[in-house]
Amino acid sequence: MELNWQEMIFQFLGGLGIFLFSIKYMGDGLQKAAGDRLREILDRFTTNPFMGVLVGVIVTVLIQSSSGTTVIVVGLVSAGFMKLRQAIGVIMGANIGTTVTAFIIGFDVGAYALPIMGLGAFLLFFFKRDKVKNLGEVVFGFGGLFLGLELMSGGMKPLRELPAFLDMTVAMSEHSLLGVIIGTVFTLVVQSSSATVGILQGLYAEHLIDLKGALPVLFGDNIGTTITAILASLGASVAARRAATTHVLFNVLGTIIFLILLAPFTSYVIWLSGILGLEPKMQIAFAHGTFNVLNTVIQFPLIGMWAYVVTKIIPGEDVTIEFRPKHLDPSFIHQSPSIAIGQAKEEILRMGDYAVRGLGETYQYLTTSDKKHSETAYQLEDAINSLDRSITDYLVQISAESISTIESERHVILMETVRDIERIGDHFENIIELIDYREAHRVLMTDGAMADLDEMFTLTIGTVQRALDSLNHHDAEMAREVAEKEDLIDKMERKFRKKHIQRLTDGQCSPQAGIVFVDIVSNLERIGDHAVNIAEAILGRNV
Numbered sequence: 001m002e003l004n005w006q007e008m009i010f011q012f013l014g015g016l017g018i019f020l021f022s023i024k025y026m027g028d029g030l031q032k033a034a035g036d037r038l039r040e041i042l043d044r045f046t047t048n049p050f051m052g053v054l055v056g057v058i059v060t061v062l063i064q065s066s067s068g069t070t071v072i073v074v075g076l077v078s079a080g081f082m083k084l085r086q087a088i089g090v091i092m093g094a095n096i097g098t099t100v101t102a103f104i105i106g107f108d109v110g111a112y113a114l115p116i117m118g119l120g121a122f123l124l125f126f127f128k129r130d131k132v133k134n135l136g137e138v139v140f141g142f143g144g145l146f147l148g149l150e151l152m153s154g155g156m157k158p159l160r161e162l163p164a165f166l167d168m169t170v171a172m173s174e175h176s177l178l179g180v181i182i183g184t185v186f187t188l189v190v191q192s193s194s195a196t197v198g199i200l201q202g203l204y205a206e207h208l209i210d211l212k213g214a215l216p217v218l219f220g221d222n223i224g225t226t227i228t229a230i231l232a233s234l235g236a237s238v239a240a241r242r243a244a245t246t247h248v249l250f251n252v253l254g255t256i257i258f259l260i261l262l263a264p265f266t267s268y269v270i271w272l273s274g275i276l277g278l279e280p281k282m283q284i285a286f287a288h289g290t291f292n293v294l295n296t297v298i299q300f301p302l303i304g305m306w307a308y309v310v311t312k313i314i315p316g317e318d319v320t321i322e323f324r325p326k327h328l329d330p331s332f333i334h335q336s337p338s339i340a341i342g343q344a345k346e347e348i349l350r351m352g353d354y355a356v357r358g359l360g361e362t363y364q365y366l367t368t369s370d371k372k373h374s375e376t377a378y379q380l381e382d383a384i385n386s387l388d389r390s391i392t393d394y395l396v397q398i399s400a401e402s403i404s405t406i407e408s409e410r411h412v413i414l415m416e417t418v419r420d421i422e423r424i425g426d427h428f429e430n431i432i433e434l435i436d437y438r439e440a441h442r443v444l445m446t447d448g449a450m451a452d453l454d455e456m457f458t459l460t461i462g463t464v465q466r467a468l469d470s471l472n473h474h475d476a477e478m479a480r481e482v483a484e485k486e487d488l489i490d491k492m493e494r495k496f497r498k499k500h501i502q503r504l505t506d507g508q509c510s511p512q513a514g515i516v517f518v519d520i521v522s523n524l525e526r527i528g529d530h531a532v533n534i535a536e537a538i539l540g541r542n543v
Helices: 005-033 038-045 049-063 066-078 084-097 099-106 110-125 130-161 163-174 176-190 193-205 211-224 227-233 238-260 262-276 280-313 331-335 337-368 371-399 405-440 447-473 476-505 511-540
Strands: none
Touching (some): 005 130, 066 084, 084 099, 099 280, 193 211, 211 238, 337 405, 337 447, 405 511
């Protein structure tokens, strides 16, 4: 029998595409239905590694992607929301959660794939309520998942007639490491362990591979899925790279353990299949689930060890931007509102330090065009927004208590200062977007324009820092210096605008460069206004 290679390849690739689209579409629908609060769930409930495992399972079931969960975790670790030990627990849970897809595939409902997709499309296009539309996405994705599997399975069926393929499957049965490599590489390429496990279930169901050859491929699939977390951690913080490395090591060690125990594990799967009367696809699903659950049970006591090992593998200071407040103790609100106000002030100073750092990173991005500076600045702006909400919440709770007139004045000043610092964050974010525009459109700035921006940036950063120092030390003299510097910033802005108009008239710079220049100068002038707002409070009231 002659094989129709074109039909086989097209059917397989088409089925794979439909499968990958459907699993993402289903995950997106589930995520929307969950209220899009996954980051908050991960942040709030991962108080210890055990809770981390449970949350990892739940979130991965919701978004149908262990890679997606791990990427979120890497982001949270990088942002300082989560410690490494907590992250390791979530990663372990994500590995368990991803096995749910294999169990779904195990229920062979391929014959009903098209009507299921039809129902999903009906819910999507004939209802206006978001909840129904989200359900439609889930149902449509669920049906598409099985349609993709059917197409892939149909494309692979003729391979049983191909001697070279049969020789390879025999070699995989005899050389387990070959199976692991094939599973790893294929998952690296496809970027979805669910897809490769689904393909493996199809091969096994069609008797194109035996169980002893299939299990090492399954182990390799788990290693391959770690590449997404590695890619997400590139350029991220040291802690984020450590979390991603733990994901790789966790799955590699698990694979080594189960390769050593391959014979008894194969016997276990055969025994379980006989007891439960499992279909071939469900046998792979149970093997996948057992592998990840037992791997987590075995390695859970080693979380501390893994944290130590990855710290040695990836040395360096664990520098993260802490989004969480450090000084806001709720117990002081009722016991001693005066101390609580002092705590809020300390947190505001920390928020102000982020604003100064964000301005510095923005300036570095302007002069170097290095994206790492803009990414750090964006993280700092996110941290400022997070602290703004926490501090404002804390101050509002204090306002409900009985406080003296002096404390009430301090309270008002702090509320206003929080707003000013938050606005400084908004302005340096605006400047980053202007620099992004410059980079994207290859706008050239003249040496004169860059020198002007250098001078104004230096003065503005120094003014903001001085304003925060005046707040910290209750120093009226520092506050007066800030007012004087802010006056200089205003004069500088007017002077630089005139110089810019002259450069335009002389044809030295393009209109696009002029727009970028004027908008950056305008944002710096507004930052100066917010700095003087902070300082002026010191001149009138004792903080």
